[in-house]
Amino acid sequence: MSELGLQYFKDYLKSRGYRLTRQRRVIVELFLSKAGHLCADEMYRYLRRKYPRIGHATVYRTLNLLKDAELANEVNFIGKRRRYEQKMGQKAHGHLVCEKCGKVIEFKDAALERRQALLCQDHDFDPNEGSLRISGTCLACRKKGK
Ligand SMILES: [Zn+2]
Numbered sequence: 001m002s003e004l005g006l007q008y009f010k011d012y013l014k015s016r017g018y019r020l021t022r023q024r025r026v027i028v029e030l031f032l033s034k035a036g037h038l039c040a041d042e043m044y045r046y047l048r049r050k051y052p053r054i055g056h057a058t059v060y061r062t063l064n065l066l067k068d069a070e071l072a073n074e075v076n077f078i079g080k081r082r083r084y085e086q087k088m089g090q091k092a093h094g095h096l097v098c099e100k101c102g103k104v105i106e107f108k109d110a111a112l113e114r115r116q117a118l119l120c121q122d123h124d125f126d127p128n129e130g131s132l133r134i135s136g137t138c139l140a141c142r143k144k145g146k
């Protein structure tokens, strides 16, 4: 999966006239090696320990390129704590996103998926992709707020 993703990304960059620089490569390799939701800031801090010259902006820009290449999904659009996840080979799932701390809770619901499939059928619609995202406040933040 990781090798496939890297090759795919290389081809994507080439088609846009970009190169896979060493910095971009380590960012992409880290991203593709991790499952779940990755925070751009956490990735930056982690990478900087090994590659002190890596720039914050490079991490953000590379994640954006991964998104454009359809390899990454942005899960959390709120504030600075952007989170990304791998798009290839993902099972359909939804996200509950906390507006206060940026936490992302993933959920799968077979009944909801069936309902969505029926909804598309009813409207004679051929679905490509779609995921449910609900923003709000998590339990920990609600407790802190009181
Ligand atoms: Zn929270």
Ligand SMILES: [Zn+2]
Pocket (backbone or CB within 6 Å): 037, 075, 085, 093, 094, 095, 106
């Ligand atoms: Zn997810």
